[in-house]
Every structure is written in C-alpha cells, then in structure tokens.
Amino acid sequence: xxxxxxxxxxxxxxxxxxxxxxxxxxxxxxxxxxxxxxxxxxxxxxxxxxxxxxxxxxxxxxxxxxxxxxxxxxxxxxxxxxxxxxxxxxxxxxxxxxxxxxxxxxxxxxxxxxxxxxxxxxxxxxxxxxxxxxxxxxxxxxxxxxxxxxxxxxxxxxxxxxxxxxxxxxxxxxxxxxxxxxxxxxxxxxxxxxxxxxxxxxxxxxxxxxxxxxxxxxxxxxxxxxxxxxxxxxxxxxxxxxxxxxxxxxxxxxxxxxxxx
Numbered sequence: 001x002x003x004x005x006x007x008x009x010x011x012x013x014x015x016x017x018x019x020x021x022x023x024x025x026x027x028x029x030x031x032x033x034x035x036x037x038x039x040x041x042x043x044x045x046x047x048x049x050x051x052x053x054x055x056x057x058x059x060x061x062x063x064x065x066x067x068x069x070x071x072x073x074x075x076x077x078x079x080x081x082x083x084x085x086x087x088x089x090x091x092x093x094x095x096x097x098x099x100x101x102x103x104x105x106x107x108x109x110x111x112x113x114x115x116x117x118x119x120x121x122x123x124x125x126x127x128x129x130x131x132x133x134x135x136x137x138x139x140x141x142x143x144x145x146x147x148x149x150x151x152x153x154x155x156x157x158x159x160x161x162x163x164x165x166x167x168x169x170x171x172x173x174x175x176x177x178x179x180x181x182x183x184x185x186x187x188x189x190x191x192x193x194x195x196x197x198x199x200x201x202x203x204x205x206x207x208x209x210x211x212x213x214x215x216x217x218x219x220x221x222x223x224x225x226x227x228x229x230x231x232x233x234x235x236x237x238x239x240x241x242x243x244x245x246x247x248x249x250x251x252x253x254x255x256x257x258x259x260x261x
Contacts, residue, residue, distance in 0.1 A: 004249075014030050016029075030044075042190070048075050088158065113135060128156065146183045161176070162175075162196070174190075174193070176189075176190040176193055
C-alpha cells in the first residue's frame, strides 16, 4: 500500500477492505506517501462515493472503520451532482503553540497573526492538526520551509499546519501545508483540518457553522462545509465530490512496484 501511494504521488491514497469490527460497513486504509494516517477527511468522502458507485446506490449512509474509530459517512448522488458528509471523531483540544515559531514555518511574522485571542493550537477530530490564524492579507504570502515545518509539526504529532483567515461570521479562508517525501506540499482541501478549525473557533466565539474556502492560491478552489451535528455534538464536514477518472491497475506478477522511467 505504501509503495502504491508513493507511485500515485497524491496527497492521500485509500484502500477499501472488509470491516474487521462490528458496526462498520468497510475498512478504509488511508496512506500518504510518508506512511499511513489514522484518519483523513476528503479520502473518507471520496472513498464512500466510490463504494456507493460500486454498489450502485444513489443514497447511502455507511460507517467506515479507520484506526481513529468508526465514522458515519452520508452519500447522495443525483446524476453528475454528488455530495457527501461525515461525522468526525470527538474534539480533542491539544497544546497551544508559540505564534512566532508557527508563523516562521510558513515565512510569516508575529505581526501577521490574527491576534492574541486566536493563538495557534493543535486540535484533533481524528488526527491532530495545527491551527494558525492570520490576517487575511497574510494568507497569500505564506511560503512553507520544509525543515522548519518538520521541526514544528513532528514534536506535536500534527500532520498539517492549517493557516486560516477568519474575521467574523461563518466564512473562512485556509491554506494547508504538510511534509511529503518531496518536501513541503500544499493540500487543496483538508477535511480533517476543517472540523478542528470550527472546533477551535467554537471554543473562542461559540460559532457552530463554517464554510471554508481552500486551494484558492493553488488554482484548485474547494469549499468545505462544517457544522456541529445537533444530535451527537460531533463535527460534520462535507461538500461536493467530483469524479476525475476511473480505471484498473495491474501489478507485476511479483506484486512489487517498479519505479517509472
């Protein structure tokens, strides 16, 4: 699985397996090129849509199994219009982080911070992410430094540094940076950080719904819709899903991946 993920060079690659625990419809193994993740947002939504298409179900509610737990995922398909949303794991608020160190990892300074109230903090709804709030004008100037980013995230156990601009209301703009085998990489949509961002803002402001615009600077615009689920008080994150390609992959008889030449 790791070898295949490295061949794709995508942010994440998922593998669907039979569930190994009661209450789950399938097991979702999620891999970055650097290793397996306990949980991720968009790979969960995309995988649920792939399962629904394979089962020819236009509307379904699945429960996926990941190392982080069991997450319900809803899928609705109406022709080419596909949407999906999921309940993420309960919120875990982690340590706060020095603003200067966090900002320096993406080439910013303390004057770019959004303010004392929005101090950088690790938040998890399945996998830890570092939330760093900045002024709107600073977002486009963020430039990650691989060594600084690695030194910042590794001791925290965080996967991404989620740089966000939020002033008031239910709209935010974000950029997400992580360390890949090729260096510091930007992700156009990070569902596993979107839920933590709403949890982060909820603790400080009481906000309960949030639309996050991400991938703008990359030319790969995405919209993530987040809200607190009224019944469970867990974060529900979702959005539209687009099918880009489909096909089959045949491995060599040895089962080993070969490097392209």
